[in-house]
Amino acid sequence: xxxxxxxxxxxxxxxxxxPNEGVTTLIGKxxxxxxxxxxxxxxxxxxxxxxxxxxxxxxxxxxxQVGVAKQKxxxxxxxxxxxxxxxFKIGQxxxxxxxxxxxxxxxxxxxxxxxxxxxxxxxxxNIRPLVQLGNIYVQLYLDKxxxxxxxxRVLDKSTLIKQRPYEMVxxxxxxxxxxxxxxxxxxxxxGSEKEIFDLTNIIRKRFELNPVQWxxxxxxxxxxxxxxxYDNDYFSHKSPKYGDLSERLDAxxxxxxxxxxxxxxxxxxxxxxxxxxxxxxxxxxxxLNKDFTHLGxxxxxxxxxxxxxxxx
Numbered sequence: 001x002x003x004x005x006x007x008x009x010x011x012x013x014x015x016x017x018x019p020n021e022g023v024t025t026l027i028g029k030x031x032x033x034x035x036x037x038x039x040x041x042x043x044x045x046x047x048x049x050x051x052x053x054x055x056x057x058x059x060x061x062x063x064x065q066v067g068v069a070k071q072k073x074x075x076x077x078x079x080x081x082x083x084x085x086x087x088f089k090i091g092q093x094x095x096x097x098x099x100x101x102x103x104x105x106x107x108x109x110x111x112x113x114x115x116x117x118x119x120x121x122x123x124x125x126n127i128r129p130l131v132q133l134g135n136i137y138v139q140l141y142l143d144k145x146x147x148x149x150x151x152x153r154v155l156d157k158s159t160l161i162k163q164r165p166y167e168m169v170x171x172x173x174x175x176x177x178x179x180x181x182x183x184x185x186x187x188x189x190x191g192s193e194k195e196i197f198d199l200t201n202i203i204r205k206r207f208e209l210n211p212v213q214w215x216x217x218x219x220x221x222x223x224x225x226x227x228x229x230y231d232n233d234y235f236s237h238k239s240p241k242y243g244d245l246s247e248r249l250d251a252x253x254x255x256x257x258x259x260x261x262x263x264x265x266x267x268x269x270x271x272x273x274x275x276x277x278x279x280x281x282x283x284x285x286x287x288l289n290k291d292f293t294h295l296g297x298x299x300x301x302x303x304x305x306x307x308x309x310x311x312x
Contacts, residue, residue, distance in 0.1 A: 018134025022086035026154075027076070030073075032071075045065075052069070062079070076153070078153075090152075095147070109160065113172045114172030118167070119166060119167040120167075137156075137160050138152040150275060158175060184237065188274070192304070193223075193271060196304065212292055214295065215294040220252065222261075222298030224242070226298045227303070230300050250306045257311065263306075268302075270299070
């Protein structure tokens with residue numbers, strides 16, 4: 001089926017209004033309003049884009065992360081099945097999205113004195129298209145294997161421009177996030193590790209697999225590998241100095257029956273890395289391996305490592 005054409009040959013409207021219900025209505029609202037509706041977050045993780053993630057993870061079905069900057073909601077990531085993400089729905093078929101939503105390979109944004117054009121590749125359109133809803137934007141993270149909507153990210157204009165998740169050309173002033181200090185990166189990375197752990201278990205349970213337990217010793221091994229890749233400018237499961245996963249686990253005296261590893265680099269954040277792994281066959285197989293019982297996650301400045309273990 002062609003994108004944006006239904007079985008009768010009709011195309012959806014190019015104009016999609018901003019919904020008046022669901023979490024997308026939170027964009028631009030105050031942090032106080034967020035607390036009135038959803039209560040206090042379980043924790044707050046800083047990001048590298050000038051906002052803090054308010055983490056709502058008390059139940060998998062309602063899991064979401066809400067980005068708050070200067071006491072205002074600027075972005076939302078939602079993966080819980082019961083989160084109201086109107087006009088979309090977690091688990092919605094890709095076919096239905098394609099036939100009800102206009103997916104444009106070129107998305108234009110006017111912000112302050114600048115003009116920005118995001119150019120989506122064919123791969124972008126197939127796994128993470130960008131949709132404009134009035135004055136906000138929604139990234140749809142599609143599970144191409146299952147054929148359904150896995151999660152969404154909602155952004156205001158400024159946050160979209162700062163993240164630049166697609167190829168972008170612009171005229172005017174470029175909006176850049178403030179570069180975090182080394183100390184700030186440490187706190188950001190620890191939050192990203194927790195998010196990856198939470199999201200991994202949500203996805204495993206979505207596929208009726210047992211959740212994995214956090215393993216601190218393995219997390220240290222994962223962190224050292226992410227830092228080693230950053231410090232020595234390489235991207236590989238095998239470190240030139242410390243060897244492959246089994247060698248690194250043995251050196252740390254970690255006991256296990258079986259181990260597996262996922263790595264990623266330069267994704268904008270933890271949710272993006274998770275969805276990237278889900279759409280890569282080998283990474284997906286590792287994340288959804290029914291035999292794994294434990295997980296350690298290590299993040300260092302947008303280098304991400306998951307180390308899975310089967311323990312007795």
